[in-house]
Amino acid sequence: MATTPQVLDEPAAAVVTSVFQPGKLAVEVISVDHDARPTPPIPILIAAPKDDAGTYPVAILLHGFFLQNRYYEQLLKHVASFGFIMVAPQFALAGHNRGGHTAFSLALGYANTSTSLKFSVLIGLDPVAGTGRSSQLPPAILTYEPSSFDITVPVLVIGTGLGDESENALFPPCAPVDVNHTEFYRECRAPCYQLVTKDYGHLDMLDDYAPKLVTCLYKEGSSCKDVMRRTVAGIMVAYFKAIMGEEDGDLMDILKHPGLTPTTLDPVEYRLA
Structure with missing residues:
Protein backbone atom coordinates (compact mmCIF):
# COMPACT_ATOMS: atom_id res chain seq x y z
CA MET A 1 0.00 0.00 0.00
CA ALA A 2 1.37 3.42 -0.92
CA THR A 3 1.64 5.91 1.88
CA THR A 4 1.91 9.67 1.72
CA PRO A 5 4.56 11.29 3.97
CA GLN A 6 3.11 13.41 6.73
CA VAL A 7 3.53 17.16 6.67
CA LEU A 8 4.95 18.82 9.78
CA ASP A 9 2.72 21.20 11.70
CA GLU A 10 5.08 24.20 11.48
CA PRO A 11 4.19 27.03 9.07
CA ALA A 12 5.42 26.14 5.60
CA ALA A 13 7.46 29.32 5.11
CA ALA A 14 9.45 28.80 8.32
CA VAL A 15 10.18 25.16 7.53
CA VAL A 16 11.21 25.69 3.93
CA THR A 17 13.37 28.75 4.57
CA SER A 18 15.53 26.91 7.10
CA VAL A 19 17.05 24.41 4.66
CA PHE A 20 18.02 27.13 2.20
CA GLN A 21 20.24 28.84 4.77
CA PRO A 22 23.35 27.20 6.27
CA GLY A 23 22.64 24.78 9.10
CA LYS A 24 23.68 25.13 12.73
CA LEU A 25 26.72 22.85 12.62
CA ALA A 26 30.23 24.20 12.06
CA VAL A 27 31.84 22.53 9.05
CA GLU A 28 35.41 21.50 8.32
CA VAL A 29 36.64 21.08 4.75
CA ILE A 30 39.39 18.49 4.33
CA SER A 31 41.40 18.03 1.16
CA VAL A 32 43.00 14.60 0.85
CA ASP A 33 45.47 14.48 -2.02
CA HIS A 34 48.46 12.47 -3.17
CA ASP A 35 50.62 13.92 -0.38
CA ALA A 36 48.45 12.31 2.30
CA ARG A 37 49.39 9.10 4.11
CA PRO A 38 47.97 6.67 3.30
CA THR A 39 47.78 7.99 -0.24
CA PRO A 40 44.29 7.85 -1.80
CA PRO A 41 44.00 6.57 -5.39
CA ILE A 42 42.41 9.91 -6.34
CA PRO A 43 42.21 13.31 -4.58
CA ILE A 44 39.16 13.69 -2.36
CA LEU A 45 37.43 16.75 -0.89
CA ILE A 46 35.46 16.16 2.30
CA ALA A 47 33.07 18.54 4.04
CA ALA A 48 32.01 17.31 7.46
CA PRO A 49 30.61 18.63 10.75
CA LYS A 50 33.38 19.51 13.21
CA ASP A 51 31.60 17.67 16.01
CA ASP A 52 33.75 14.55 16.38
CA ALA A 53 31.26 12.99 18.78
CA GLY A 54 28.47 12.83 16.23
CA THR A 55 27.52 10.06 13.83
CA TYR A 56 26.44 11.30 10.41
CA PRO A 57 25.25 9.79 7.11
CA VAL A 58 27.74 9.90 4.23
CA ALA A 59 26.92 11.12 0.72
CA ILE A 60 29.20 10.99 -2.34
CA LEU A 61 29.09 13.77 -4.94
CA LEU A 62 30.57 13.07 -8.37
CA HIS A 63 31.61 16.34 -9.96
CA GLY A 64 31.10 17.73 -13.44
CA PHE A 65 32.73 17.09 -16.80
CA PHE A 66 36.13 18.86 -17.02
CA LEU A 67 35.51 20.31 -13.54
CA GLN A 68 37.17 19.85 -10.18
CA ASN A 69 35.64 18.84 -6.88
CA ARG A 70 36.76 22.09 -5.22
CA TYR A 71 34.33 24.04 -7.42
CA TYR A 72 31.51 22.56 -5.31
CA GLU A 73 32.89 23.57 -1.91
CA GLN A 74 30.05 25.97 -1.02
CA LEU A 75 27.43 23.38 -1.99
CA LEU A 76 29.19 20.68 0.04
CA LYS A 77 29.57 22.93 3.10
CA HIS A 78 25.90 23.90 3.04
CA VAL A 79 24.71 20.29 3.04
CA ALA A 80 27.30 19.23 5.63
CA SER A 81 26.13 21.95 8.04
CA PHE A 82 22.89 19.99 8.48
CA GLY A 83 24.67 16.86 9.71
CA PHE A 84 25.94 15.04 6.63
CA ILE A 85 29.45 14.06 5.58
CA MET A 86 29.92 15.06 1.95
CA VAL A 87 32.67 13.28 0.01
CA ALA A 88 33.70 14.53 -3.43
CA PRO A 89 36.27 12.36 -5.25
CA GLN A 90 38.30 13.97 -8.04
CA PHE A 91 37.53 11.88 -11.12
CA ALA A 92 38.94 12.61 -14.55
CA LEU A 93 36.31 13.28 -17.21
CA ALA A 94 33.35 12.70 -14.91
CA GLY A 95 30.62 15.16 -14.08
CA HIS A 96 27.62 16.26 -12.12
CA ASN A 97 26.16 16.08 -15.59
CA ARG A 98 28.13 12.96 -16.52
CA GLY A 99 28.78 12.36 -12.84
CA GLY A 100 25.02 12.01 -12.56
CA HIS A 101 25.19 9.39 -15.30
CA THR A 102 27.94 7.65 -13.32
CA ALA A 103 25.86 7.67 -10.13
CA PHE A 104 22.88 6.15 -11.95
CA SER A 105 25.17 3.58 -13.57
CA LEU A 106 26.49 2.52 -10.16
CA ALA A 107 22.95 2.23 -8.80
CA LEU A 108 22.03 0.09 -11.81
CA GLY A 109 24.90 -2.31 -11.10
CA TYR A 110 27.34 -1.29 -13.83
CA ALA A 111 30.37 -1.02 -11.52
CA ASN A 112 33.49 -2.80 -12.79
CA THR A 113 34.13 -4.19 -9.32
CA SER A 114 31.77 -5.64 -6.77
CA THR A 115 31.01 -3.66 -3.63
CA SER A 116 29.24 -4.36 -0.37
CA LEU A 117 28.15 -0.73 -0.08
CA LYS A 118 24.41 -0.23 0.10
CA PHE A 119 23.01 3.03 -1.26
CA THR A 131 25.36 14.37 -26.49
CA GLY A 132 22.21 12.89 -28.00
CA ARG A 133 19.87 9.93 -28.17
CA SER A 134 22.12 8.05 -30.60
CA SER A 135 25.36 9.00 -28.85
CA GLN A 136 25.01 7.97 -25.23
CA LEU A 137 27.94 7.63 -22.88
CA PRO A 138 28.92 4.06 -22.05
CA PRO A 139 27.20 2.30 -20.48
CA ALA A 140 24.10 3.34 -22.42
CA ILE A 141 21.63 3.29 -19.55
CA LEU A 142 18.73 5.22 -21.10
CA THR A 143 16.17 2.92 -22.70
CA TYR A 144 13.49 5.54 -23.53
CA GLU A 145 10.93 3.40 -21.77
CA PRO A 146 9.04 4.85 -18.78
CA SER A 147 10.02 3.51 -15.35
CA SER A 148 12.65 1.20 -16.87
CA PHE A 149 15.44 1.88 -14.36
CA ASP A 150 15.86 -1.10 -12.04
CA ILE A 151 16.72 1.08 -9.05
CA THR A 152 15.20 0.16 -5.71
CA VAL A 153 16.12 3.29 -3.72
CA PRO A 154 14.26 6.63 -3.85
CA VAL A 155 15.58 8.95 -6.57
CA LEU A 156 15.68 12.74 -6.75
CA VAL A 157 16.51 14.52 -10.01
CA ILE A 158 17.34 18.23 -9.88
CA GLY A 159 17.29 19.77 -13.35
CA THR A 160 18.03 23.18 -14.83
CA GLY A 161 15.72 25.11 -17.10
CA LEU A 162 18.52 26.52 -19.26
CA GLY A 163 20.68 23.40 -19.45
CA ASP A 164 19.32 22.39 -22.85
CA GLU A 165 19.96 25.83 -24.38
CA SER A 166 23.15 26.87 -26.21
CA GLU A 167 25.07 30.00 -25.29
CA ASN A 168 26.20 30.42 -28.89
CA ALA A 169 26.33 28.54 -32.18
CA LEU A 170 29.85 27.23 -31.54
CA PHE A 171 29.08 25.17 -28.45
CA PRO A 172 26.27 22.67 -27.93
CA PRO A 173 24.14 22.78 -24.78
CA CYS A 174 25.47 21.12 -21.63
CA ALA A 175 22.34 19.05 -21.11
CA PRO A 176 20.82 18.21 -24.51
CA VAL A 177 17.22 17.12 -24.95
CA ASP A 178 16.69 13.32 -24.83
CA VAL A 179 19.71 12.71 -22.57
CA ASN A 180 19.09 15.17 -19.74
CA HIS A 181 17.18 15.32 -16.47
CA THR A 182 13.77 14.93 -18.12
CA GLU A 183 14.55 11.48 -19.51
CA PHE A 184 16.33 10.35 -16.35
CA TYR A 185 13.24 11.19 -14.30
CA ARG A 186 10.92 9.58 -16.86
CA GLU A 187 12.80 6.28 -16.56
CA CYS A 188 12.85 6.25 -12.75
CA ARG A 189 10.49 4.08 -10.76
CA ALA A 190 8.48 5.39 -7.84
CA PRO A 191 9.26 6.84 -5.44
CA CYS A 192 10.99 9.50 -7.52
CA TYR A 193 11.03 13.28 -7.67
CA GLN A 194 12.03 15.96 -10.18
CA LEU A 195 12.52 19.63 -9.39
CA VAL A 196 13.79 22.00 -12.08
CA THR A 197 15.41 25.38 -11.38
CA LYS A 198 13.71 27.17 -14.24
CA ASP A 199 15.91 30.26 -14.61
CA TYR A 200 19.38 28.75 -14.14
CA GLY A 201 21.92 26.95 -16.28
CA ALA A 210 35.11 28.31 -11.10
CA PRO A 211 37.06 29.21 -14.27
CA LYS A 212 35.21 31.54 -16.60
CA LEU A 213 36.88 29.71 -19.46
CA VAL A 214 34.51 26.85 -18.67
CA THR A 215 31.38 28.59 -17.41
CA CYS A 216 31.24 31.27 -20.12
CA LEU A 217 30.85 28.64 -22.84
CA TYR A 218 27.44 27.55 -21.65
CA LYS A 219 24.10 29.18 -20.93
CA GLU A 220 23.98 30.88 -17.55
CA GLY A 221 21.13 32.33 -15.56
CA SER A 222 21.05 36.08 -15.05
CA SER A 223 20.46 35.93 -11.30
CA CYS A 224 22.83 35.46 -8.36
CA LYS A 225 24.60 32.10 -8.38
CA ASP A 226 24.47 31.95 -4.58
CA VAL A 227 20.68 31.66 -4.86
CA MET A 228 21.10 28.66 -7.16
CA ARG A 229 23.62 26.99 -4.83
CA ARG A 230 21.38 27.49 -1.80
CA THR A 231 18.39 26.17 -3.70
CA VAL A 232 20.17 23.00 -4.83
CA ALA A 233 21.80 22.45 -1.44
CA GLY A 234 18.53 23.07 0.40
CA ILE A 235 16.65 20.58 -1.76
CA MET A 236 19.40 18.02 -1.15
CA VAL A 237 19.21 18.60 2.61
CA ALA A 238 15.42 18.25 2.62
CA TYR A 239 15.65 15.04 0.61
CA PHE A 240 18.39 13.51 2.76
CA LYS A 241 16.42 14.34 5.90
CA ALA A 242 13.25 12.80 4.48
CA ILE A 243 14.80 9.57 3.25
CA MET A 244 17.60 8.96 5.75
CA GLY A 245 16.36 10.89 8.76
CA GLU A 246 12.62 10.26 8.47
CA GLU A 247 11.98 14.01 8.78
CA ASP A 248 9.93 14.77 5.68
CA GLY A 249 8.43 18.14 6.60
CA ASP A 250 10.89 20.23 4.58
CA LEU A 251 10.59 18.05 1.48
CA MET A 252 6.80 17.97 1.53
CA ASP A 253 6.62 21.74 1.96
CA ILE A 254 8.93 22.25 -1.02
CA LEU A 255 6.78 19.93 -3.13
CA LYS A 256 3.52 21.56 -2.09
CA HIS A 257 4.74 25.17 -1.92
CA PRO A 258 7.58 25.53 -4.47
CA GLY A 259 7.04 29.29 -4.57
CA LEU A 260 8.62 29.55 -1.13
CA THR A 261 12.03 28.43 -2.40
CA PRO A 262 14.77 30.99 -3.24
CA THR A 263 14.25 30.59 -6.99
CA THR A 264 11.50 29.38 -9.30
CA LEU A 265 11.03 25.62 -9.49
CA ASP A 266 9.11 24.54 -12.58
CA PRO A 267 8.21 21.80 -13.08
CA VAL A 268 7.91 20.09 -9.71
CA GLU A 269 6.92 16.46 -10.20
CA TYR A 270 6.89 13.30 -8.15
CA ARG A 271 5.53 9.76 -8.22
CA LEU A 272 5.07 7.96 -4.92
CA ALA A 273 3.61 4.72 -6.25
Whole structure:
Protein backbone atom coordinates (compact mmCIF):
# COMPACT_ATOMS: atom_id res chain seq x y z
CA MET A 1 0.00 0.00 0.00
CA ALA A 2 1.37 3.42 -0.92
CA THR A 3 1.64 5.91 1.88
CA THR A 4 1.91 9.67 1.72
CA PRO A 5 4.56 11.29 3.97
CA GLN A 6 3.11 13.41 6.73
CA VAL A 7 3.53 17.16 6.67
CA LEU A 8 4.95 18.82 9.78
CA ASP A 9 2.72 21.20 11.70
CA GLU A 10 5.08 24.20 11.48
CA PRO A 11 4.19 27.03 9.07
CA ALA A 12 5.42 26.14 5.60
CA ALA A 13 7.46 29.32 5.11
CA ALA A 14 9.45 28.80 8.32
CA VAL A 15 10.18 25.16 7.53
CA VAL A 16 11.21 25.69 3.93
CA THR A 17 13.37 28.75 4.57
CA SER A 18 15.53 26.91 7.10
CA VAL A 19 17.05 24.41 4.66
CA PHE A 20 18.02 27.13 2.20
CA GLN A 21 20.24 28.84 4.77
CA PRO A 22 23.35 27.20 6.27
CA GLY A 23 22.64 24.78 9.10
CA LYS A 24 23.68 25.13 12.73
CA LEU A 25 26.72 22.85 12.62
CA ALA A 26 30.23 24.20 12.06
CA VAL A 27 31.84 22.53 9.05
CA GLU A 28 35.41 21.50 8.32
CA VAL A 29 36.64 21.08 4.75
CA ILE A 30 39.39 18.49 4.33
CA SER A 31 41.40 18.03 1.16
CA VAL A 32 43.00 14.60 0.85
CA ASP A 33 45.47 14.48 -2.02
CA HIS A 34 48.46 12.47 -3.17
CA ASP A 35 50.62 13.92 -0.38
CA ALA A 36 48.45 12.31 2.30
CA ARG A 37 49.39 9.10 4.11
CA PRO A 38 47.97 6.67 3.30
CA THR A 39 47.78 7.99 -0.24
CA PRO A 40 44.29 7.85 -1.80
CA PRO A 41 44.00 6.57 -5.39
CA ILE A 42 42.41 9.91 -6.34
CA PRO A 43 42.21 13.31 -4.58
CA ILE A 44 39.16 13.69 -2.36
CA LEU A 45 37.43 16.75 -0.89
CA ILE A 46 35.46 16.16 2.30
CA ALA A 47 33.07 18.54 4.04
CA ALA A 48 32.01 17.31 7.46
CA PRO A 49 30.61 18.63 10.75
CA LYS A 50 33.38 19.51 13.21
CA ASP A 51 31.60 17.67 16.01
CA ASP A 52 33.75 14.55 16.38
CA ALA A 53 31.26 12.99 18.78
CA GLY A 54 28.47 12.83 16.23
CA THR A 55 27.52 10.06 13.83
CA TYR A 56 26.44 11.30 10.41
CA PRO A 57 25.25 9.79 7.11
CA VAL A 58 27.74 9.90 4.23
CA ALA A 59 26.92 11.12 0.72
CA ILE A 60 29.20 10.99 -2.34
CA LEU A 61 29.09 13.77 -4.94
CA LEU A 62 30.57 13.07 -8.37
CA HIS A 63 31.61 16.34 -9.96
CA GLY A 64 31.10 17.73 -13.44
CA PHE A 65 32.73 17.09 -16.80
CA PHE A 66 36.13 18.86 -17.02
CA LEU A 67 35.51 20.31 -13.54
CA GLN A 68 37.17 19.85 -10.18
CA ASN A 69 35.64 18.84 -6.88
CA ARG A 70 36.76 22.09 -5.22
CA TYR A 71 34.33 24.04 -7.42
CA TYR A 72 31.51 22.56 -5.31
CA GLU A 73 32.89 23.57 -1.91
CA GLN A 74 30.05 25.97 -1.02
CA LEU A 75 27.43 23.38 -1.99
CA LEU A 76 29.19 20.68 0.04
CA LYS A 77 29.57 22.93 3.10
CA HIS A 78 25.90 23.90 3.04
CA VAL A 79 24.71 20.29 3.04
CA ALA A 80 27.30 19.23 5.63
CA SER A 81 26.13 21.95 8.04
CA PHE A 82 22.89 19.99 8.48
CA GLY A 83 24.67 16.86 9.71
CA PHE A 84 25.94 15.04 6.63
CA ILE A 85 29.45 14.06 5.58
CA MET A 86 29.92 15.06 1.95
CA VAL A 87 32.67 13.28 0.01
CA ALA A 88 33.70 14.53 -3.43
CA PRO A 89 36.27 12.36 -5.25
CA GLN A 90 38.30 13.97 -8.04
CA PHE A 91 37.53 11.88 -11.12
CA ALA A 92 38.94 12.61 -14.55
CA LEU A 93 36.31 13.28 -17.21
CA ALA A 94 33.35 12.70 -14.91
CA GLY A 95 30.62 15.16 -14.08
CA HIS A 96 27.62 16.26 -12.12
CA ASN A 97 26.16 16.08 -15.59
CA ARG A 98 28.13 12.96 -16.52
CA GLY A 99 28.78 12.36 -12.84
CA GLY A 100 25.02 12.01 -12.56
CA HIS A 101 25.19 9.39 -15.30
CA THR A 102 27.94 7.65 -13.32
CA ALA A 103 25.86 7.67 -10.13
CA PHE A 104 22.88 6.15 -11.95
CA SER A 105 25.17 3.58 -13.57
CA LEU A 106 26.49 2.52 -10.16
CA ALA A 107 22.95 2.23 -8.80
CA LEU A 108 22.03 0.09 -11.81
CA GLY A 109 24.90 -2.31 -11.10
CA TYR A 110 27.34 -1.29 -13.83
CA ALA A 111 30.37 -1.02 -11.52
CA ASN A 112 33.49 -2.80 -12.79
CA THR A 113 34.13 -4.19 -9.32
CA SER A 114 31.77 -5.64 -6.77
CA THR A 115 31.01 -3.66 -3.63
CA SER A 116 29.24 -4.36 -0.37
CA LEU A 117 28.15 -0.73 -0.08
CA LYS A 118 24.41 -0.23 0.10
CA PHE A 119 23.01 3.03 -1.26
CA SER A 120 20.05 4.50 0.60
CA VAL A 121 19.26 7.32 -1.79
CA LEU A 122 20.23 8.56 -5.26
CA ILE A 123 20.36 12.19 -6.39
CA GLY A 124 21.08 13.30 -9.94
CA LEU A 125 22.20 16.94 -10.26
CA ASP A 126 21.18 17.81 -13.81
CA PRO A 127 22.39 14.39 -15.03
CA VAL A 128 23.46 13.98 -18.66
CA ALA A 129 23.94 10.69 -20.52
CA GLY A 130 25.73 11.93 -23.62
CA THR A 131 25.36 14.37 -26.49
CA GLY A 132 22.21 12.89 -28.00
CA ARG A 133 19.87 9.93 -28.17
CA SER A 134 22.12 8.05 -30.60
CA SER A 135 25.36 9.00 -28.85
CA GLN A 136 25.01 7.97 -25.23
CA LEU A 137 27.94 7.63 -22.88
CA PRO A 138 28.92 4.06 -22.05
CA PRO A 139 27.20 2.30 -20.48
CA ALA A 140 24.10 3.34 -22.42
CA ILE A 141 21.63 3.29 -19.55
CA LEU A 142 18.73 5.22 -21.10
CA THR A 143 16.17 2.92 -22.70
CA TYR A 144 13.49 5.54 -23.53
CA GLU A 145 10.93 3.40 -21.77
CA PRO A 146 9.04 4.85 -18.78
CA SER A 147 10.02 3.51 -15.35
CA SER A 148 12.65 1.20 -16.87
CA PHE A 149 15.44 1.88 -14.36
CA ASP A 150 15.86 -1.10 -12.04
CA ILE A 151 16.72 1.08 -9.05
CA THR A 152 15.20 0.16 -5.71
CA VAL A 153 16.12 3.29 -3.72
CA PRO A 154 14.26 6.63 -3.85
CA VAL A 155 15.58 8.95 -6.57
CA LEU A 156 15.68 12.74 -6.75
CA VAL A 157 16.51 14.52 -10.01
CA ILE A 158 17.34 18.23 -9.88
CA GLY A 159 17.29 19.77 -13.35
CA THR A 160 18.03 23.18 -14.83
CA GLY A 161 15.72 25.11 -17.10
CA LEU A 162 18.52 26.52 -19.26
CA GLY A 163 20.68 23.40 -19.45
CA ASP A 164 19.32 22.39 -22.85
CA GLU A 165 19.96 25.83 -24.38
CA SER A 166 23.15 26.87 -26.21
CA GLU A 167 25.07 30.00 -25.29
CA ASN A 168 26.20 30.42 -28.89
CA ALA A 169 26.33 28.54 -32.18
CA LEU A 170 29.85 27.23 -31.54
CA PHE A 171 29.08 25.17 -28.45
CA PRO A 172 26.27 22.67 -27.93
CA PRO A 173 24.14 22.78 -24.78
CA CYS A 174 25.47 21.12 -21.63
CA ALA A 175 22.34 19.05 -21.11
CA PRO A 176 20.82 18.21 -24.51
CA VAL A 177 17.22 17.12 -24.95
CA ASP A 178 16.69 13.32 -24.83
CA VAL A 179 19.71 12.71 -22.57
CA ASN A 180 19.09 15.17 -19.74
CA HIS A 181 17.18 15.32 -16.47
CA THR A 182 13.77 14.93 -18.12
CA GLU A 183 14.55 11.48 -19.51
CA PHE A 184 16.33 10.35 -16.35
CA TYR A 185 13.24 11.19 -14.30
CA ARG A 186 10.92 9.58 -16.86
CA GLU A 187 12.80 6.28 -16.56
CA CYS A 188 12.85 6.25 -12.75
CA ARG A 189 10.49 4.08 -10.76
CA ALA A 190 8.48 5.39 -7.84
CA PRO A 191 9.26 6.84 -5.44
CA CYS A 192 10.99 9.50 -7.52
CA TYR A 193 11.03 13.28 -7.67
CA GLN A 194 12.03 15.96 -10.18
CA LEU A 195 12.52 19.63 -9.39
CA VAL A 196 13.79 22.00 -12.08
CA THR A 197 15.41 25.38 -11.38
CA LYS A 198 13.71 27.17 -14.24
CA ASP A 199 15.91 30.26 -14.61
CA TYR A 200 19.38 28.75 -14.14
CA GLY A 201 21.92 26.95 -16.28
CA HIS A 202 23.79 23.70 -15.95
CA LEU A 203 26.92 25.13 -14.28
CA ASP A 204 25.29 27.76 -12.08
CA MET A 205 25.61 25.60 -8.95
CA LEU A 206 29.42 25.89 -9.04
CA ASP A 207 31.40 28.21 -6.77
CA ASP A 208 31.93 31.74 -8.08
CA TYR A 209 35.65 31.17 -8.63
CA ALA A 210 35.11 28.31 -11.10
CA PRO A 211 37.06 29.21 -14.27
CA LYS A 212 35.21 31.54 -16.60
CA LEU A 213 36.88 29.71 -19.46
CA VAL A 214 34.51 26.85 -18.67
CA THR A 215 31.38 28.59 -17.41
CA CYS A 216 31.24 31.27 -20.12
CA LEU A 217 30.85 28.64 -22.84
CA TYR A 218 27.44 27.55 -21.65
CA LYS A 219 24.10 29.18 -20.93
CA GLU A 220 23.98 30.88 -17.55
CA GLY A 221 21.13 32.33 -15.56
CA SER A 222 21.05 36.08 -15.05
CA SER A 223 20.46 35.93 -11.30
CA CYS A 224 22.83 35.46 -8.36
CA LYS A 225 24.60 32.10 -8.38
CA ASP A 226 24.47 31.95 -4.58
CA VAL A 227 20.68 31.66 -4.86
CA MET A 228 21.10 28.66 -7.16
CA ARG A 229 23.62 26.99 -4.83
CA ARG A 230 21.38 27.49 -1.80
CA THR A 231 18.39 26.17 -3.70
CA VAL A 232 20.17 23.00 -4.83
CA ALA A 233 21.80 22.45 -1.44
CA GLY A 234 18.53 23.07 0.40
CA ILE A 235 16.65 20.58 -1.76
CA MET A 236 19.40 18.02 -1.15
CA VAL A 237 19.21 18.60 2.61
CA ALA A 238 15.42 18.25 2.62
CA TYR A 239 15.65 15.04 0.61
CA PHE A 240 18.39 13.51 2.76
CA LYS A 241 16.42 14.34 5.90
CA ALA A 242 13.25 12.80 4.48
CA ILE A 243 14.80 9.57 3.25
CA MET A 244 17.60 8.96 5.75
CA GLY A 245 16.36 10.89 8.76
CA GLU A 246 12.62 10.26 8.47
CA GLU A 247 11.98 14.01 8.78
CA ASP A 248 9.93 14.77 5.68
CA GLY A 249 8.43 18.14 6.60
CA ASP A 250 10.89 20.23 4.58
CA LEU A 251 10.59 18.05 1.48
CA MET A 252 6.80 17.97 1.53
CA ASP A 253 6.62 21.74 1.96
CA ILE A 254 8.93 22.25 -1.02
CA LEU A 255 6.78 19.93 -3.13
CA LYS A 256 3.52 21.56 -2.09
CA HIS A 257 4.74 25.17 -1.92
CA PRO A 258 7.58 25.53 -4.47
CA GLY A 259 7.04 29.29 -4.57
CA LEU A 260 8.62 29.55 -1.13
CA THR A 261 12.03 28.43 -2.40
CA PRO A 262 14.77 30.99 -3.24
CA THR A 263 14.25 30.59 -6.99
CA THR A 264 11.50 29.38 -9.30
CA LEU A 265 11.03 25.62 -9.49
CA ASP A 266 9.11 24.54 -12.58
CA PRO A 267 8.21 21.80 -13.08
CA VAL A 268 7.91 20.09 -9.71
CA GLU A 269 6.92 16.46 -10.20
CA TYR A 270 6.89 13.30 -8.15
CA ARG A 271 5.53 9.76 -8.22
CA LEU A 272 5.07 7.96 -4.92
CA ALA A 273 3.61 4.72 -6.25
